[in-house]
Amino acid sequence: EAQVTQNPRYLITVTGKKLTVTCSQNMNHEYMSWYRQDPGLGLRQIYYSMNVEVTDKGDVPEGYKVSRKEKRNFPLILESPSPNQTSLYFCASKRAWTEAFFGQGTRLTVV
Amino acid sequence: GNSVTQMEGPVTLSEEAFLTINCTYTATGYPSLFWYVQYPGEGLQLLLKATKADDKGSNKGFEATYRKETTSFHLEKGSVQVSDSAVYFCALIATLTGGGNKLTFGTGTQLKVEL
Numbered sequence: 001e002a003q004v005t006q007n008p009r010y011l012i013t014v015t016g017k018k019l020t021v022t023c024s025q026n027m028n029h030e031y032m033s034w035y036r037q038d039p040g041l042g043l044r045q046i047y048y049s050m051n052v053e054v055t056d057k058g059d060v061p062e063g064y065k066v067s068r069k070e071k072r073n074f075p076l077i078l079e080s081p082s083p084n085q086t087s088l089y090f091c092a093s094k095r096a097w098t099e100a101f102f103g104q105g106t107r108l109t110v111v
Numbered sequence: 112g113n114s115v116t117q118m119e120g121p122v123t124l125s126e127e128a129f130l131t132i133n134c135t136y137t138a139t140g141y142p143s144l145f146w147y148v149q150y151p152g153e154g155l156q157l158l159l160k161a162t163k164a165d166d167k168g169s170n171k172g173f174e175a176t177y178r179k180e181t182t183s184f185h186l187e188k189g190s191v192q193v194s195d196s197a198v199y200f201c202a203l204i205a206t207l208t209g210g211g212n213k214l215t216f217g218t219g220t221q222l223k224v225e226l
Binding site: 004031033040041043045048090092094097100101102104 | 143145147153154155156157160200204212213214216217218219
């Protein structure tokens with residue numbers, strides 16, 4: 001089954017404790033992205049990747065890092081999380097000029 | 112820059128009522144347009160799409176027509192069901208911009224359908 005898999009689904013952490021949210025896709029898509037969803041703001045792109053070892057900032061990259069060492073994986077790293085990063089996060093993958101496929105989401109709470 | 116504007120929610124309807132969720136856009140070039148649906152506790156799923164002017168996307172009884180002259184892509188359904196309760200997002204990919212084929216989303220419209 002074609003899918004984008006994120007883990008964990010839920011995470012509560014403390015300010016400053018490094019964390020990684022994993023994302024994996026099995027569709028051999030070139031493009032992968034991370035979004036955060038906040039009430040009244042819709043989805044905003046954090047980082048994206050056009051292929052292995054090619055990543056770039058989206059609209060709200062501050063406080064986040066990503067890597068793309070393999071085509072299928074695109075982890076999101078928060079090196080020193082802060083409460084304003086409490087949000088619902090989605091990973092997505094796609095081919096050029098087509099629709100994106102989304103993971104189930106990761107609800108992160110930073111206390 | 113590119114942007115998508117959706118009507119504010121929540122929209123509350125009775126079952127079998129007619130649904131319209133308005134969506135207008137601003138984009139460079141010739142965008143492709145999408146409607147995504149997010150059911151409670153789930154990720155976004157593609158509902159329908161249209162890639163050029165006058166195209167009509169349709170799925171599960173929902174329809175939307177790409178209107179270049181009014182820069183709109185309104186979502187409609189003739190008879191909603193309780194199971195349609197969800198958040199609906201309008202989005203676009205603009206063909207003349209970079210950003211890795213970035214999807215630009217509206218803020219979402221919550222639909223509640225009551226018996």
